[in-house]
Amino acid sequence: xxxxxxxxxxxxxxxxxxxxxxxxxxxxxxxxxxxxxxxxxxxxxxxxxxxxxxxxxxxxxxxxxxxxxxxxxxxxxxxxxxxxxxxxxxxxxxxxxxxxxxxxxxxxxxxxxxxxxxx
Ligand SMILES: [Cu+2]
Numbered sequence: 695x696x697x698x699x700x701x702x703x704x705x706x707x708x709x710x711x712x713x714x715x716x717x718x719x720x721x722x723x724x725x726x727x728x729x730x731x732x733x734x735x736x737x738x739x740x741x742x743x744x745x746x747x748x749x750x751x752x753x754x755x756x757x758x759x760x761x762x763x764x765x766x767x768x769x770x771x772x773x774x775x776x777x778x779x780x781x782x783x784x785x786x787x788x789x790x791x792x793x794x795x796x797x798x799x800x801x802x803x804x805x806x807x808x809x810x811x812x813x
Contacts, residue, residue, distance in 0.1 A: 732756025
């Protein structure tokens, strides 16, 4: 087999996977969302996405370390004061999901709550 034939076969394989929708589903959107946590509150406190969107979150902590936690999605990301953390997840569970700060060193963090709406 020549190198040229190998290359052509590889291309066919990649095209097949994409066509089957296993790698990148048709109509899938990447939603970029910026959220900040400061003074015991998230801003914005409500995020709406479409089901199966890939949600790319940039979470920034302001005054002190905070976390962005969603139990149903097994997400728990901590950002240090003045720093940001970026992560992605696929919004495959419809409904309303509470996000909160799970850090325990400060009582005020218990009041940090927001809602992720997956339509
Ligand atoms: Cu906090």
